[in-house]
Amino acid sequence: MKNLVIALFFSTILIGCQSIPEQYLTQPAIKIEEPELSKYWVAKDGGISFKSPSGKLPSENGTVFINYLIDSNGEIFNLKVVKSTPSDAWNKIALKVLKQTVYINAETNLIKAPVIVTTKVVFDIY
Numbered sequence: 001m002k003n004l005v006i007a008l009f010f011s012t013i014l015i016g017c018q019s020i021p022e023q024y025l026t027q028p029a030i031k032i033e034e035p036e037l038s039k040y041w042v043a044k045d046g047g048i049s050f051k052s053p054s055g056k057l058p059s060e061n062g063t064v065f066i067n068y069l070i071d072s073n074g075e076i077f078n079l080k081v082v083k084s085t086p087s088d089a090w091n092k093i094a095l096k097v098l099k100q101t102v103y104i105n106a107e108t109n110l111i112k113a114p115v116i117v118t119t120k121v122v123f124d125i126y
Helices: 002-017 034-040 091-099
Strands: 041-043 062-070 076-085 103-105 115-123
Touching: 034 041, 034 115, 062 091, 076 091, 091 115
Parallel strands: none
Antiparallel strands: 041 103, 062 076, 062 115
8 A cells, every 4th residue: 555655646646747837928929921030039059950750751851830929938839830832841850840940049038029021941851
């Protein structure tokens, strides 16, 4: 009985640690165009990149436009594919890449204003 209580206690703690992040907004989000993004937020660690997974990648080049919110902590929420060409083959990879991106506020964004932006993600096959 004692072991069961201890196991339930630790299970509860572990489940609680896996909470879903919540948006934090210091003010209502500002809708901006992609060229303006660097005035508000800069991708941490130099930018957006990904390593090829062991699975297959699409065999053709692709472009994916994704709309999303960067909250006041630099975390990304509400990702939505707006358009992709020539097909939706790169959509899942583009979403995964952006989900892993963390932003830091630019020097001109001291109040950490949240923004809504649509980013163009281009995949070139060499």
